[in-house]
Amino acid sequence: MLGFLARRILIAIPTVILISVFVFTLQKLLPGDPVLAMAGEERDPEVLAFLREKYRLNDPLYMQYFHWIGGVLQGDLGISLRTRQPVLTLIGEKLPVTIQLAVMALIIAVFIGVPTGILSAYRKGTWIDWLANIVALSGLSIPNFWLGIMLILLVSVNLGWLPASGYAPLSEDPLRSIQTMIMPAFVLGTGLAATLMRHTRSAMLGVLKSDYVRTARAKGLNERVVILKHALRNALVPIVTVATLLFGELLAGAVLTEQIFTIPGFGKLVVDAVFNRDYAVVQGIVLCTAVAFIAMNILADAAYRILNPRMRDT
């Protein structure tokens, strides 16, 4: 297992390098001058020149890249051109917020998606299956922003049950933190729940037909044990893989939802940085997301091995 992880991490390194080059060049190709954005009202050519010099914007592109990546390797993602804070600090502040949102969304998605998937596979072709599929399809087709706004209108404005926006860190006020996050997490979670439901359903359908499920029934086990122990254990492999990959997507996909609910997370950081041409921040964020994504992939593979005894010794 350790050997496997080491191998996977080694293989991931070139990918990360490639992504860093890509992100870096793409940034530079975008229109707009960061110095102008930074200088604000100031248009004095001398100031602009000074800033260009200070941020090495006159160096050849590859030099700029090596300068940046050299810093990254030492844990220095640079400084925000706008707020002058280290990028790492910014990310460190915002990432936990988004992770909390993503974890809550994933929990909601798992609690809705997996049981419905199991039920609809077990009751394939019945009205339960139909209903679950229709709900899942709606879950996939309803846009997050619409669902978010509707929820705010209904739950917060009309019923006044939950705050419409605002954020409290989990460490300071856990209850309020969860209260403010539950709606956005739900909005994010519904689409995921639908995806998870469909994967669970198809995995379970395959497994329920298998000979060992028949063996389990032949032993006289009741249906609950047959489904939850014998079938689900085997269907879990694809389900966990999908869930892990989805979690990676969640981190990146939370942007819109964070905007709607004004949550000061990663998404807000990204949007602000892009609009302000805050290169260092954008690069740092994309790099972080890419690494998180790759890490999730490796985790998914590891989960696959752990859940699948046939793969464990390799």
Place this chain on the structure above:
Amino acid sequence: MPEDAPLLQITDLSIRFGAAATNLVDGVSLSLDRGETLCIVGESGCGKSLTALALMGLLPTPPARLMSGTAMFEGRDLLSLSLQELQNVRGDRMAMIFQEPMTSLNPALKVGEQIAEAVRRHKGVSRDAARNRALDMLQKVRIPAPEKRLDEYPHQMSGGMRQRAMIAMAMANDPALLIADEPTTALDVTVQAQVLDLMRQLQDESASAMIMITHDLGVVAEMADKVAVMYAGRIVEAGPVAAVFENPQHPYTIGLMSSMPSLGDRSGKLVTIPGIVPPADAMPEGCRFVSRCPFAQPGCALAPPMREFDRGHAVACWRAPLETGVDAPSPEIAGAA
């Protein structure tokens, strides 16, 4: 339940699938006494597994439909038990070994756990006791290093080993009836013989009755007290194994015997029965063997009933009992091959 009632009495079992017009298992009746071994033989697709699965309540319904029949087992009709009653019987009083050793064990669970689970479910014993029983059983089926095997996964075992583990699982609760659906078909020839030996020995020790499904007459000769020959969903001949082997009556049985070099055709030439089994949608109303039968006559358009003509030996053929000896395969069958 009277003392002399058979352990299992199947009467008129018929099964079909979905909206099909013919029964894939049609009017099957069988009986089995305590400790007895009944072999069901027949070509691939003749309904052997369907019959066995129906007894275990393991047919997927739908699409399968039970059209008729009862199966009295220890005083209860297996075919009309509630799911919960059925769950209490299977794995305990009645157990099954399947055709596919490679896929019949759960790949995600340890072999020991899979056996112990059956014990815990029915005997309500502690985890430790169940594990000990599993260990006992692995020893009984002669799996080397059983302590180690308890904690192994199926993929770490060979096919023969897995089938032994399946046998251990099925026998763990000393069932009164063991149904073995071609337990050795998927195994190497040498392993086949070992597994059959083992099954016979275990059966002797536990006094279980057994229904052994096979299409290998060699297995029948070795294992059976009684044999039932199935063709296209129907039993065409049944009786004590010696009687059926020495004096086969149904043209299909005769054909089967002669297709076995060691029993029928002494010249060693393998004789096969000409023709094919009619497809389900073109099944004749009367005798289902008629299209392949060298003795077919107009009367065969009416389905022949099973008639007992000698003690326990019954046949479903209008021409039976044959007056002429049938030691050698009849010339029509042999000639056409």
